[in-house]
Amino acid sequence: MKQLALRIAGFGFRREATVGSLGQALDQLVEHYGAIDKLAAARSMLPLVEKLGQLRHIEVIAVSDAELTKVTTLTHSTQSMQARGTGSVAEAVALLAAGHNAKLVGSRIISADRQATAALALAEGNR
Known part of the structure; x- marks a missing residue:
């Protein structure tokens, strides 16, 4: 079977974010890059992303909050760095969920409403 890139959307968001905020960010990713295979979030941020996954019928992957600081991101947000120890939570989550040799398709x-960010990473895998 041919190996195809899985398309994983990672999310970061403020406490004030709603499922609508995340949905709008996801819609932008889909508009720019096409269909998404899986969603991902840091464990501490999981419930809202799981709600979006249920609404859109997309599997959700949880990643460790502690791992976020180990990921190099394209974006270097001062606010994100202070709050979570990474330049972009969305980018870090997408890369962590996509696994070894994952690649971001672009910055977040x-x-x-500026309450949520989303980033897309490509991972090797069977679809």
Whole structure:
């Protein structure tokens, strides 16, 4: 079977974010890059992303909050660095969920209400 890249969307967001905020960010990713195979979030941020996954019928992957600081991201947000120890939670989560040799397709996108970010990583795997 041919190996195809799995498309994993990682999320970061503020406490004020809603499922609508995340959904709007996801819609932007889909518009720019096409279908998404899985969603991902840090464990401490999981419930809201799980809600989105249920609404969109997309599997959700949880990653360790402690691992976020070990990931090099394209974006270097001062606020994200202070809050979570990484330049972009969305980018770090996407890369962690996508696994070894994952690649970001670009820097994070920001929801229209500026409450959520999303990033897309590609991972090798069977679809």
